[in-house]
Amino acid sequence: MSRSRTEGNDADSTTVLSALGNKYSAEILCAAGTPKSAQALSTVIEIPIATCYRRIEELVDAGLLTCEGRQLSAEGRRTNIYRRTLDEIEIDFSDDEPEFSRKRRTEAKNRLQDQRKD
Template structure:
């Protein structure tokens, strides 16, 4: 079902999604990941320990809210994963027996535009 760019989320477990969204720093990571960033960059941007950042990234990836876009070389010459959020907005409806989620997924066109503006 779609309404004004919103789609009902059919995949994913509601408990996993709510848990990932409810974890400390998850919202900050999602906000910071509008453009592709490494875990180290996300950790520095929102000023959280790198181990915590990696745990939150794993939860967000498992919930389908963040995805690995590829790998790049770090300044130390190591290959690092680069992450970007998969959606811009999410709506949760608690009026049913189980929470229902609607989301506005990011389009590839929007990703490309933001990448161009970043450079």
């Protein structure tokens, strides 16, 4: 198993573990299988919006979540839309440093999932 690198961001093991270890991070990743705004994630998971934004920032920095673009909210404001970048992550603690194996989400899977929600 080799250490995985995030696209455009060499998130180290400390960053990934820290992001995954925070309360609500796993819930955000599960809910972000389809593109969602921070407000939608906050509502679905039932967490304060400020907490949701902090977790989103940590997950983006770790390469586990990505901003897919912007869309208009119901109030007419432009909001960022987020989606997770992986479906699975395995962490191996047998060496001096943790090593990660990730199953990345493919663009084809994203398109299929997007069609199901319509």
